[in-house]
Amino acid sequence: MDQLTQTPHYDAVVIGAGITGMYQAYSLQKIGLSVKGYEAGSDVGGTWFWNRYPGCRLDTESYAYGYFELRDIVPDWKWGERFAGQPELLRYVRHAADKMEVRPLYQFNSRVVSAYYLEAENVWHVTLDDNTDVTCQFLFSAVGPLSATRMPEISGIETFHGQSFHSSRWPHGSDEGPESTDFTGKRVGVIGTGATGVQIIPIVAKSAESLHVFQRTPNWCTPLGNHVLTPELTGQLRGQKDNFLQFLKTTETAFPYARNRKKAQDATQEERQELFESLYDMPGYGIWLSGYRDLLTSRTSNRFLANFVAGKIRERVRNPALAEKLIPKNHAFGTRRVPMETNYYEVYNQDNVELIDIKETPIERITPEGIQVGCRLIELDVIVYATGFNAVTGSLDRIDIRGRSQQTLKSAWVDGPVTYLGLQSAGFPNFFTLVGAHNGAAFCNIGVCGALQVEWVTHMVEYMRCRGYTSAEPMAEHQAQWTEHVYDTYSKTLLAESDAWWVKITDHPDGSVTRRALIYVGSAADYRAQCDQVAAAGYEGFTLR
Structure with missing residues (x-):
């Protein structure tokens, strides 16, 4: 004491x-x-x-x-x-x-x-x-x-003689940004094609002598549609700030989108095509968050959109075989984070860029000179590990x-x-x-x-x-009910079929595997309403002492 x-x-x-x-x-x-x-x-x-x-x-x-x-x-x-x-x-x-x-x-x-x-x-x-x-x-x-940060389990990482780092530890510049974005004369390898890799790859490809992209699993990527904002344009897009904030509070994820009230199967093929085209051209997550309301609960609905996006990838990548490697086959659209991209697919039309499918030819080890895949040594000056997070x-x-x-x-x-x-x-x-x-x-x-x-x-x-009161702690019964609600809500969506970053996967000694959602996928507005009900009832479900 x-x-x-x-x-x-x-x-x-x-x-x-x-x-x-x-x-x-x-x-x-x-x-x-x-x-x-x-x-x-x-x-x-x-x-x-x-x-x-x-x-x-x-x-x-x-x-x-x-x-x-x-x-x-x-x-x-x-x-x-x-x-x-x-x-x-x-x-x-x-x-x-x-x-x-x-x-x-x-x-x-x-x-x-x-x-x-x-x-x-x-x-x-x-x-x-x-x-x-x-x-x-x-x-x-x-x-x-x-x-x-999560680094891959690849032998020899520490032996590489060039520059290497996890994407989240990119060397800091003297101002707010990165140290350098000029890769002139550099042979660069990027491991990972998730949301981070998809942002890095087009920038590196602009100046690198060569860029090798090491992909394990492709993702469904759609255009970001970024552009300059002026105060006048912000006002037009957003309107009055208080009203806009109230609108955000009503949406499922606090993004400025509301889902279409229709199910995809209730629309005609022409209607679906028209909606998908408009959403694909719209900046941001609209294609994920404001499409048909059964996107994440109906395989049929999801397949309509997945086939549309796959068609866009085939249009944008000139090599048909390469385009197929960039189209996901193991998860439905939106059941993993959808990377927002700017000219990502066009990168693979450049002569200085090569995609390495490490499911076909796994990385064996990192060497002092570069990355060994199968019988091939790819010599590199820089390795970027865009391998995500725990x-x-x-x-x-x-x-x-x-x-x-x-x-x-x-x-x-x-x-x-x-x-x-x-x-x-x-x-x-x-x-x-x-x-x-x-x-x-x-x-x-x-x-x-x-x-x-x-x-x-x-x-x-x-x-x-x-x-x-000096202490707050959940009651066991309320905790069990909430946890079950989280898992039950998740299990009713197509998200449950994908091993995204928001899933905890536990391998047991008997060979069984447990998958537990780390996130709550119910409506954020509904979640806050429940929290407000708890507060109104004197923080029901918490033991206050």
């Missing part, structure tokens, strides 16, 4: 200084809490601080993502592109941090390595990577769903989090997350997981959904403090 009395104590600790974390720190301070934030990077920004690869940008409309602008926290902000690039986004986050004055709340270049709940004291004991400690009453994780729970897994009776969160979630509303887990009092597993902000426009979640949680904390 003497040691604890000498340890700095705060009402709340926030892990992470991305858009959600810093808004949580700001909101808690506004209601009078003492707050300390910890961030592994040297400044705010989260995703937009770390991911500085060329081509990195939003796939959400900037004016729909920018909650701080919509809420007039940064009323003077003007977006320059419909889908802002990473440098502009980092400037936006930094500007918001200045307006909210959150930097003094944070300790940067500091990574949380453990957090232990001390039941007798009802506090969390948090240890940093420099072996310093703090305690807090409330602990908030805002580590992000896509922040724990999604949603990956960053939490890297922190030793222990609740009651020293149970680790990792062991509690070994077969998949168990939560109440995706915000807390029984046995881990006062620990909130923002934009985390099974809540309504991870499969959503995070700029808006994450901020709305912050506001709900802040109201809960304020409610507790006003009534003298």
Whole structure:
């Protein structure tokens, strides 16, 4: 106990200084809490601080993502592109941090390595990577769903003599962006063709002497349709800010799209073709999020759209055999994240670009000179690992989090997350997981959904403090019901047939395999309505003490 009395104590600790974390720190301070934030990077920004690869940008409309602008926290902000690039986004986050004055709340270049709940004291004991400690009453994780980098298990990675890095650790430039996007005279290899790879590849292909793309599984990619924004055009697209924000709150994912009320099978072939053509030409995720309402529940409906997009790929890639390699065969359209692309398929018409199908010819090893595939050594100067992340729970897994009776969160979630509303887990009092597993902000426009979640949680904390409660923890029955609801909702969609990044796959010793959804795929609007009902009933389902 003497040691604890000498340890700095705060009402709340926030892990992470991305858009959600810093808004949580700001909101808690506004209601009078003492707050300390910890961030592994040297400044705010989260995703937009770390991911500085060329081509990195939003796939959400900037004016729909920018909650701080919509809420007039940064009323003077003007977006320059419909889908802002990473440098502009980092400037936006930094500007918001200045307006909210959150930097003094944070300790940067500091990574949380453990957090232990001390039941007798009802506090969390948090240890940093420099072996310093703090305690807090409330602990908030805002580590992000896509922040724990995942490197492939390929032998020899460390032997390569050229430059190599994971895409999320692209060397930083002196300003907000990447160090360099000029690959003149360079032989470049990019491993991975997910959302990140699809953004990087066209940029690298412009200047590289040669580009080898190592593809394991193709994805359904559709045009981003980015363009310059002026304040006048933003006003035309969005209208009045308050009304637009209210509209976003009504949509399934807080994107500015509403689904067609028809089922695909109820439309004629001509009607479907006309709709698909209009959606394909429309900027953004409209083709995924505003098509026929049974896209993700009917294989027939999905096949109509998949066949249409496959036809577009065949039109854009001149080599028919190569086009077939770029068309997914193992998952339905939209059951994995749909990468938004700019001239991605046209890249494969260039003489300096070669697609390597590593399902046909696997990568054997990385050598000092390059990548060995089968009997062929592809000599390279640069290797980019666009291999994604250990999604949603990956960053939490890297922190030793222990609740009651020293149970680790990792062991509690070994077969998949168990939560109440995706915000807390029984046995881990006062620990909130923002934009985390099974809540309504991870499969959503995070700029808006994450901020709305912050506001709900802040109201809960304020409610507790006003009534003298010092502890909040889910009731087992409500947690079980919510977790079952998450899995049941997921199982009724075609998403359940795909091994996307939002699925936890566990291989058991008996050879069986368990697949658990890490996200909640129900309507974000319905999720928030349920959260509001819980709050109106005095935070029903939580034990408040």
